[in-house]
Amino acid sequence: MAIKAEHEIHTRRKSLNVGVGLMLGGFVLLVMVLTFTKITSTDFQIPASAAKGVGAQIGTEATD
């Protein structure tokens, strides 16, 4: 037997799911824009610990 027209419960759940989906999409977009804003700002610096790590690795290779 073919599936009949949607029950009201499906419509209700669909609206909740679409709402949650849009919010998650908006959140991803916001994080992307925020990240772009932060890394393009003039006072952005690579965190000191990360920069030190890169430097230390290069130093080790040089002594070897």
Add this chain to the structure above:
Amino acid sequence: MTDATNTQSFEAEPQLGDYYALMKPRVMQLVVFTAVVGMLAAPVGVNPVVAFASILFLAIGAGASGALNMWWDADIDAVMKRTKGRPIPAGKVAPQSAMYLGVALSGLSVMMLALSANLLAGAMLAFTIFFYVVPYSMWLKRSTPQNIVIGGAAGAFPPVIGWIIATGQIAVLEPWLMFALIFMWTPPHFWALALFMRNDYDDAKVPMLTVTHGRRATRNHILGYTVLLVILAVGTAFTAIGGWIYLATALVLNALFLKGAYDIWQRDEDMSEADNFATERKFFRLSLWYLFAHFGAILLEAALKPIGFGGW
């Protein structure tokens, strides 16, 4: 299962609006407004994208604490007329769902605020959520008539967080003046509500001042706290966040507020019941405008500073 129960079960399915209602949207509006004022009153500019994202995450954090409060207080909310239409007592959202939503959004908002603004802002939001849910909702609200006095601190933190978003600093006077303004405003605001909601708190066995110390004592307390609030609010005019606009606003509103508190103090229960608590209701409505106008004036002072107006 009958058709009737089928209908009931899907009609009770939560909608997006029910989850939104769990987050206490009206409290969120107040949080957003006072936090924006705190952020813009700070002497440091904030990138608009960072500002928008940070205020949004702060609002989500406030909403999360609201959901956790509704989860914990569902038994009280079901008894009180003012709150029995909330999503949990109305049967629209399961208590556990509210708890999961609150915990998840708390974690998300704190983490994202720390990333978008700074670690201190995130930590302060975490503390605010904790303070509202654990010491206030779980402990003080059900155990002491000072519940609203101490718990009011949770609602007073947003302008401090707004200031921290902009400056990353906490050890300055101005944000704490804004904190104190909300902190001192909360008790008279809620006690006026408790006076005209009458039996709500008695029925729910919440030890509000009206229940434990009586309505005469509550009227005395409203006047006492209002006098302290007036001194603080007018005094703030002479600090770095004040100015002529703030002073004029504060003088008018504090005169009205003091008059309202005095009128409440002069009345007794017979007089109040005769006009269905008209003076108490008027004072409560005025208290909403009072806070909005003070923070609006601080915002105006900050907005006018760059063009040579605002401030002293």
